[in-house]
Amino acid sequence: MGVYADYAATTPLDKDIIENVMVHSDEFGNPSSIHKLGKRAKAHLESSRRAVADLLNASPQEIIFTSGATEANNMAIRGIVSKYDRPHIITTEIEHASVLNTYKSLEAHAEVSYIKTDENGVMNMDHFRQELREDTRLISVMFINNETGVMQPVYEIGQMLHDHAALFHVDAVQAFGHIGVDVKNLGIDLLSLSGHKIYGPKGVGVLYRKTGVMMTPLITGGSQEKDARGGTENSMFIYAISQAMQKAHDGRTERTIREMQMKEKFLNDLTQAEIPFKVNGDVNQSATHIINLYFPWAKSEFLLTALDMADIYISAGSACHAGTVEPSHVLASMYGEDERVMKSLRFSFSHLTETEEIERITEALKEIYERLV
């Protein structure tokens, strides 16, 4: 059996959730239909929406279901940018591709400032303050970086924006289930979530949109999701994501403690095994489930292959179509053009991770290290 330590890429499906979904699968009506079957489906859909809203401290009408976080991010960004004439936007250099490449594609329609990152992996707040203008319309900052696990100053920015007109968009894909996500407390206007990062299915996500925020719809069609997104609702998976969120919320303390223990054990084991490494970013500001390590003695690409041959599944940077590893834009933002960028790996754990699995990763790394030196 292989060791999976790539939970930030995706998580296994919680079978209980899928069983629950199957139990409700006879409820096949179209929520837009006005007959009884449709109305029952609608009621079921709306109860999922209420559950999701409650978990975020939002109202049900503020929840839009999407095909995933990539769509949610696109919907928020494109939906807002198209409301203005070349608005000023702020985002960071370390966002997920679904945010970064969306802005890149909109550069003719928006003026985008990209905030730099310091060596801790945290966006530079001085730079942010410099870039923030009175006419800034939208600010996109991720909650937890998917490569380093480092938390971004979302609360601080939310506070700063109290008396500012700019909308605050937060990609919380890696945050939900690991830290508290209360949209009101954090002062967030738009927030995206994904189902498959929290043991739900792929193909479903959430966009929270604060009441009063106007967006042009990305997908036009019927009047579903209060005209925000056309297309018959994916009711089964919407139910699944609501269940996944509920479980992630209810089990958060237990799960994160386990994740933290695994992460600490991993770092201790590596040290004890005398495998040279450094942590990328500030370990004290990072989420419980992700750790990014710099191994000065080998390239990420080599390590990924060698570890895969030992049936250990992790990741680094982003994969090119030709299967090679592209340098991580996140580490490049933190360290510049340094060999560190090409010699780092991301490990991400879960409450499902077992002690023995952590030990196998260390053993494999030790063996590879000894082969090289």
Added chain:
Amino acid sequence: MDNSKTTVVVGMSGGVDSSVTAKLLKDQGYNTIGIFMKNWDDTDEFGMCTATEDYEDVRLVAEEIGIPYYSVNFEKEYYDRVFRYFLDEYEKGRTPNPDVMCNKEIKFNAFLDHAMLLGADYVATGHYARVEHGSDGVRMLRGIDDNKDQTYFLNQLSQRQLARVMFPLGHLNKSEVRELAQSYDLATKDKKDSTGICFIGERDFKEFLSGYLPANPGRMIDMDTGEDKGQHDGLMYYTIGQRQGLGIGGDSGPYFVAGKNLETNELYVVSGADNPALDASSLTASELNLINDMPETFECTAKFRYRQKDVPVTVNRLSDGRVNVDFHESSRAITPGQAVVLYDGDVCLGGATIDTVYMNQKELEYLG
């Protein structure tokens, strides 16, 4: 024999040869792993790496035959060790052979090291050549398919490299390889063989080169008459013996490239396929690589270009890895920068890079 404890990393290009190579090794029970080399950066203007059809074929074939597959990026190594050499040679008016350099520096050096560090016992490729392991080391033999034999491009490999190499196709004819690909129903069975220099691909060679080196047009001079035959596009675009693309009209043709003068930027041409200006009787070469121990002086056969028929020669080793090669009969259109590769029957003895060419001790004006 139980091969399952022997790990073989196959360099898979997405072509039919390396696909069949991987399949043969897998069927022989080796612990077979496919690795695709990305040696050239074809990143588009948006900074995204473009979809690589070749990698897609590697993926399909690896799935079909049931082996793990990976990629490795050697763009930097390739640029530094092959492409720079390629440009330097053109700048000197010579005609480089990037395939020889790629085998020496990338496939059987960087890639070989990568595979060994991953725990491989051998590296295999789809080259048409044979390796024979004996008590006194390794010998490299021509592939049995005369028309496909690729030892010319492998002449710079050392004992150390060859000791770790397998060429499973060396015993096969190309037509048999194609038939095997068909019978295994591999995804690449109908794929055309790649032609030309890998990083240029289907693009126009002149246009490609002009993107890296300044083209400096000059005069074409008839070596026999001293006549000006018009303008050339830049010395780097021409190779000794070349006939096509000179654009010289008239009845006196056909014209051939016979030499280059880098100082005056003149291209020397001669008319008539039998023109003696293209004849040579000896050459000197550098970077001599001998795969097996050889005496200071020996007789053997040699090729001066790929797919040429061998000619008998006498080899005299000089100092600094230089070598003098005397032809028993005169030979035509020898090109500085290309490889001279030596054979004893089917055994490839090694080779060197051609520097200067002589006719009866007189240096030819190939490069001035």
